[in-house]
Amino acid sequence: MDCLFCAIINGEIPSAKVWDDDMCYAFKDINPQAPVHCLVVPKEHIASADGITADNSKYVAHIFEVIPSIAKAAGAENGYRIISNVGEDGCQSVKHLHFHILGGAKLSENMG
Numbered sequence: 446m447d448c449l450f451c452a453i454i455n456g457e458i459p460s461a462k463v464w465d466d467d468m469c470y471a472f473k474d475i476n477p478q479a480p481v482h483c484l485v486v487p488k489e490h491i492a493s494a495d496g497i498t499a500d501n502s503k504y505v506a507h508i509f510e511v512i513p514s515i516a517k518a519a520g521a522e523n524g525y526r527i528i529s530n531v532g533e534d535g536c537q538s539v540k541h542l543h544f545h546i547l548g549g550a551k552l553s554e555n556m557g
């Protein structure tokens with residue numbers, strides 16, 4: 446399967462690692478939108494939040510268990526925002542579920 450984030454997880458494409466465990470990988474976004482901007486991806490290919498099922502939701506649960514540690518490791522000391530874009534209207538560009546962690550400065554109140 447031709448998936449950019451699967452290739453990053455497999456080490457075929459280099460990335461700046463923030464976190465690595467048996468269920469998820471986190472790395473710095475190549476085009477940061479905040480002083481801290483990393484992406485957290487499940488190590489199983491799930492196309493988007495639309496593809497979360499009873500069979501794979503353990504990856505999502507695990508990601509949310511470790512997000513506080515990932516945010517600290519990334520340097521978001523004073524809070525952060527978690528975003529997951531889904532589909533066309535959500536402007537999802539990479540079709541592998543990922544959670545953006547943004548922080549390191551006061552973020553805009555505008556979410557849309």
Ligand code: 5GP
Pocket residue numbers: 449458460461472473474475476477484529530536537538539540
């Ligand atoms: P989306 O728009 O799908 O929610 O987010 C995809 C994110 O992946 C974007 O913020 C983009 O900057 C990031 N990205 C795209 N290609 C690469 C890459 O090769 N390496 C890294 N580290 N980030 C990438």
Ligand code: ZN
Pocket residue numbers: 448449450451452489490491540541
């Ligand atoms: Zn993938």
